[in-house]
Amino acid sequence: MRVPLSWLREYVDVDLSPEALAERLTLLGMEVKSIERRGAEWQNVVVGELLSVDRHPRADRLSLTRVSVGGGEPLEVVCGATNIAAGQRVPVALPGAVLPGDRRIERTEKMGVVSNGMLCSGDELRLTGDADGILILPSDTPLGVPLGDLFGDVVLDVDVKPNRGDALSIVGLAREVAAVTEAVVRWPDAALTEAGPPTVDRLRVDIEDPSLCPRFVGRWVAGVRVGPSPDRVQMRLLAAGIRPISNVVDASNYVMMELGKPIHTFDAAAIHDGRIVVRLARPGERLTTLDHVERELHAETLLIADPAGPLAIAGVMGGAASEVSDATRDVVVESAIFDPISIRRTAFRYGLRSEASLRFEKGQEHRLARIGADRTAKLLADWAGGAVAPGALDTNPVDPEPGRVAFRPARVNLLLGTSLSAPEQRALLERVGMEIETAPPGDVAVQVSAGERPLTVVAAAAETLVAVVPTWRRDIAIEADIIEEVARVRGYELIPATLPSTPVPAFRSSPVELRDGVRGALVGAGLAEVVTHALVSPRHLERASWARPITAADGETAAAGTPISVTNPLSADHAILRQSLVADLLDVVSTNARRGRTDVAIFEVGRGYGRVGEATQEWWRLGIALWGAFEIPAWNRPVRDADLDDAKGVIELLARYLGLGAPTYTGIADEPILHPGRAAEAVARDDQGGTGLTGRLGELHPGLAEAWEIRGGSVVVAELSIRGLTTGALPIPRAVAPSRYPDVERDVAVVVDEARPSGDLAAVIRTRGGPLLQDVRLFDVYRGAPLADGARSLAFRLRFAAEDRTLAEAEIEAAMADVMNALQEAGGRIRG
Amino acid sequence: MDLVQLTRDLEDLRAEALGQVAVAPDSAALEELEIEVLGKKGRLTGVLRGIGALAAEDRPRVGAVANTVRQTIEAALRERGAALRNSELEARLRLERVDVTTPGRPVRRGSLHPSIEAMGDIARIFAQFGFVVHESPEVEDDRTNFQMLNIPPDHPARDLWDTLYVDVPGHLLRTHTSPGQIRVMQAMRPPIRALLPGRCFRYEAVDASHGFEFFQVEGLMVDEGTTLGDLKGLLDQFAHAMFGARKRTRFRPGYYPFTEPSVAFDVECLVCGGSGCPACGRSGWMTILGAGMVHPVVLQYGGLDPERYQGFAFGMGPERISMLKHGITDLRLFMENDLRFLEQFR
Numbered sequence A: 001m002r003v004p005l006s007w008l009r010e011y012v013d014v015d016l017s018p019e020a021l022a023e024r025l026t027l028l029g030m031e032v033k034s035i036e037r038r039g040a041e042w043q044n045v046v047v048g049e050l051l052s053v054d055r056h057p058r059a060d061r062l063s064l065t066r067v068s069v070g071g072g073e074p075l076e077v078v079c080g081a082t083n084i085a086a087g088q089r090v091p092v093a094l095p096g097a098v099l100p101g102d103r104r105i106e107r108t109e110k111m112g113v114v115s116n117g118m119l120c121s122g123d124e125l126r127l128t129g130d131a132d133g134i135l136i137l138p139s140d141t142p143l144g145v146p147l148g149d150l151f152g153d154v155v156l157d158v159d160v161k162p163n164r165g166d167a168l169s170i171v172g173l174a175r176e177v178a179a180v181t182e183a184v185v186r187w188p189d190a191a192l193t194e195a196g197p198p199t200v201d202r203l204r205v206d207i208e209d210p211s212l213c214p215r216f217v218g219r220w221v222a223g224v225r226v227g228p229s230p231d232r233v234q235m236r237l238l239a240a241g242i243r244p245i246s247n248v249v250d251a252s253n254y255v256m257m258e259l260g261k262p263i264h265t266f267d268a269a270a271i272h273d274g275r276i277v278v279r280l281a282r283p284g285e286r287l288t289t290l291d292h293v294e295r296e297l298h299a300e301t302l303l304i305a306d307p308a309g310p311l312a313i314a315g316v317m318g319g320a321a322s323e324v325s326d327a328t329r330d331v332v333v334e335s336a337i338f339d340p341i342s343i344r345r346t347a348f349r350y351g352l353r354s355e356a357s358l359r360f361e362k363g364q365e366h367r368l369a370r371i372g373a374d375r376t377a378k379l380l381a382d383w384a385g386g387a388v389a390p391g392a393l394d395t396n397p398v399d400p401e402p403g404r405v406a407f408r409p410a411r412v413n414l415l416l417g418t419s420l421s422a423p424e425q426r427a428l429l430e431r432v433g434m435e436i437e438t439a440p441p442g443d444v445a446v447q448v449s450a451g452e453r454p455l456t457v458v459a460a461a462a463e464t465l466v467a468v469v470p471t472w473r474r475d476i477a478i479e480a481d482i483i484e485e486v487a488r489v490r491g492y493e494l495i496p497a498t499l500p501s502t503p504v505p506a507f508r509s510s511p512v513e514l515r516d517g518v519r520g521a522l523v524g525a526g527l528a529e530v531v532t533h534a535l536v537s538p539r540h541l542e543r544a545s546w547a548r549p550i551t552a553a554d555g556e557t558a559a560a561g562t563p564i565s566v567t568n569p570l571s572a573d574h575a576i577l578r579q580s581l582v583a584d585l586l587d588v589v590s591t592n593a594r595r596g597r598t599d600v601a602i603f604e605v606g607r608g609y610g611r612v613g614e615a616t617q618e619w620w621r622l623g624i625a626l627w628g629a630f631e632i633p634a635w636n637r638p639v640r641d642a643d644l645d646d647a648k649g650v651i652e653l654l655a656r657y658l659g660l661g662a663p664t665y666t667g668i669a670d671e672p673i674l675h676p677g678r679a680a681e682a683v684a685r686d687d688q689g690g691t692g693l694t695g696r697l698g699e700l701h702p703g704l705a706e707a708w709e710i711r712g713g714s715v716v717v718a719e720l721s722i723r724g725l726t727t728g729a730l731p732i733p734r735a736v737a738p739s740r741y742p743d744v745e746r747d748v749a750v751v752v753d754e755a756r757p758s759g760d761l762a763a764v765i766r767t768r769g770g771p772l773l774q775d776v777r778l779f780d781v782y783r784g785a786p787l788a789d790g791a792r793s794l795a796f797r798l799r800f801a802a803e804d805r806t807l808a809e810a811e812i813e814a815a816m817a818d819v820m821n822a823l824q825e826a827g828g829r830i831r832g
Numbered sequence B: 001m002d003l004v005q006l007t008r009d010l011e012d013l014r015a016e017a018l019g020q021v022a023v024a025p026d027s028a029a030l031e032e033l034e035i036e037v038l039g040k041k042g043r044l045t046g047v048l049r050g051i052g053a054l055a056a057e058d059r060p061r062v063g064a065v066a067n068t069v070r071q072t073i074e075a076a077l078r079e080r081g082a083a084l085r086n087s088e089l090e091a092r093l094r095l096e097r098v099d100v101t102t103p104g105r106p107v108r109r110g111s112l113h114p115s116i117e118a119m120g121d122i123a124r125i126f127a128q129f130g131f132v133v134h135e136s137p138e139v140e141d142d143r144t145n146f147q148m149l150n151i152p153p154d155h156p157a158r159d160l161w162d163t164l165y166v167d168v169p170g171h172l173l174r175t176h177t178s179p180g181q182i183r184v185m186q187a188m189r190p191p192i193r194a195l196l197p198g199r200c201f202r203y204e205a206v207d208a209s210h211g212f213e214f215f216q217v218e219g220l221m222v223d224e225g226t227t228l229g230d231l232k233g234l235l236d237q238f239a240h241a242m243f244g245a246r247k248r249t250r251f252r253p254g255y256y257p258f259t260e261p262s263v264a265f266d267v268e269c270l271v272c273g274g275s276g277c278p279a280c281g282r283s284g285w286m287t288i289l290g291a292g293m294v295h296p297v298v299l300q301y302g303g304l305d306p307e308r309y310q311g312f313a314f315g316m317g318p319e320r321i322s323m324l325k326h327g328i329t330d331l332r333l334f335m336e337n338d339l340r341f342l343e344q345f346r
């Protein structure tokens, strides 16, 4: 909320500098977001007096004026406005002046006459809303004084929190200032002179459901002359961020800013029989609102109506037909209390949230209904010359009693960590308008919690005080609210800083430990971590979804269910929760490739989301994408593009890191997003046979790479489920002492059909190699003469060892013989 | 053959061999020369073959001369050999010289994403004070995200969280990590010291300081007698650990429906040091987190008796922490995933 200091000072004395005041308010919880100096932009604009106003010798539409700005020779200034006359005092922008909007004023020639500056309108100075004529200043305005000294102001932009509707007003903030400075708040004058027939003879209000409109105060102001507000009023409203419209509309806005009470004014002639009904809309009813939109009214809409139909949407927006216009003679002032939830829902339903609805939503102090009506009527009398009809129509003229909230001073200290005496607490609370009573004898019920889960505890009267809460503080209902007030008024800076001395909870391993380990390992392997959007476009889902979900590793959540859609998405690009990481990673590859990168190696540890019936599921996965040079291109090494084997290398690194056996790969040709000949399922198990890592990897299908506009080289992607990614700790490896006896290595080469997976033969060797075989490693693949077409030779290196002895040649030969037999049984030919 | 002749032959051999040693061009030639002169079938052996013809009493004298000659030649060979090896080594070293100013063969190292790293940094600091990481769902139910946090339907405070709703009845994308407070309290008894990092969502247009997806870290501590002063002390520790021990902090009132009293916590502007600049809106302070004492209603929904237990909660944006720390001015960089940005974080 924008608070002009000149306006604030009307209700409370402020001895502080704007900066000091801003800091005090901020420390009180009324955060000042910015301090604006109005008038700082009026450089070289001073008050002048028009000595003469003559017709320009060569232009009928222009006037030639002589202006005195105090000392020195009078200035000749050419002016186009028609509202000027000799003797008036006006703002004069001298040559060199700079006006709002960085408008520079220079000495110029206008139709043969030199103009030594410019006379300014209120709009040009952003001081009033009037752009048609020159701003005529009061005749006692001192001559030659810079305008900024007279009309400059400081505006604080205060962030009033949603629970403090009472502070969404100048008076409300004056109360906060007073809490700091202990000054007295002066209330605006609402004393009225009344004349004519009484209001109750002219106006009648029926309320169908008082729970939706607990109080309605109406005032009748006769014979108004609608026109612009006094300049002073316009200046204030503009400084507060409100555009002046007319004296009648400005009066209601002024009261809203001043008291926080939204007011609506009707052209009395538009109200049939002077009869107002406050009721819900009926089926099929329509209303053309002030913005000239005809709206079909929803049945939950609270209306201000007359016997002929709707006049206004209560608390939200008036109707065009009953709007105050230049022709308006009599004005009906509505100052009502509405149900906050009803107003909030209605404002949202029609997309019509305004300064008024915002205040209604937060709840209003009931007595403001009467005060606001009277104050508006007074301003209408003062500014528009209206005659205020005697008496107000008030449907519920009883001001509610202030609430009483019991609190325990000891509890205040227990929560804050302070040791404030009861009198100290009392004094602090009195500064925000509370009266503190001693509790009545006997047990006192202390409200600890309210709302859906009310809870009261019984305390002894001697340990309890009762705060009588001012009616504007609708946010204070329980003991904790009182505790906050004590801390707030005293200042949070005085809370002693301590460290917790309560028991530390039992040890619990971190669910992110394994994830962090995996991330570290991948960074070591040269991959960059990315974080992409969980919300993706449906197109992503169509293009790059797995045909079958990735199998979950042991203990991990399976990818299951249908995709979850956002019902109010910001854009179609982010409308659905992802089920796989692949599409997002392809976006990153594509973006970086477009920006000139030739090497992309990335990973993301992220969640997938699915809906199963009425329940939701989330699962953690690791996604990897490689494209372009896998090693950093350098002068001393040839460029080598990433391929499937690089992805395997990364997966094998992870398997080692996680204490799993080497992954086994199984070819798959039925995954549409991957190259049918370059795709595999990977599984790595621990030595108990448990599945520690599962997933799918492969070269992206060329068609898909094209869809992502990734050109040149293939993209390799993988998505993995890893045991422990959700909550796990890193496994502790079992260390084995190396054998003291030498290892023996033997090679065997086997010729097989090209289509025969090497993994099959490695598995044959492993199962038939006997207890001495430690390790099998493919070390060469050969095609070509003398081998037949379609055949290849796979060379494996086998490592044998025993823990307790040096192996005898004979036992190795025996093991090798078994291996070779097995390979032959499996369809291979042993190569000499 | 007489003694004199033999002695002269030996002297001649010495002179000739020394001359040859002196001009031997390289180690190989020197080695050949050594064999030729001193080898089993070498010239010295040849000369001494004549010793048999001498008188017995002369033989020792020739032997003595021959020994001297051998030793002299051997010494010359050693000396010449060392010199030759030396110059040969120098020649090789000259030959092996490379341009040492060229860059090396690069070793690839990846990078950790700054959002996740900031969450890790925060968790490491609070771990020292006994806070343990917990996680909760991102697709949250409406009640846990709002009502149980003392934000009933149609409450004006709902304006603070523009929400993305999903097509699963009663569910939404969590707007903050605060529902994790409820889940932690429901799952365990005090003493509670929990840290809840994770992804959050808001219906919010993207600009330099807003995104519709971002991360948050929530903290929760509940026990008997946990005070607002404890919160203040702990947050001071955090700010000092994260931004430097000398940084001033400011503890002031804030507003959240799920805390009472509520707190906003500022640290002295890292750009201007508190004198006021555009980065801090000329206030000299930067707000880094919100906090407060857990509202009694929230404790109740967590299954705890607010008369017995009390505590505090705090929440912060790791991206904001990271931006302040690294001098980043645009939040969008975090999800744009331009590798030139990401690779700066190791």
Ligand SMILES: [Zn+2]
Pocket: B269, B270, B271, B272, B273, B274, B275, B276, B277, B278, B279, B280, B281, B282, B284, B285
């Ligand atoms: Zn600064």
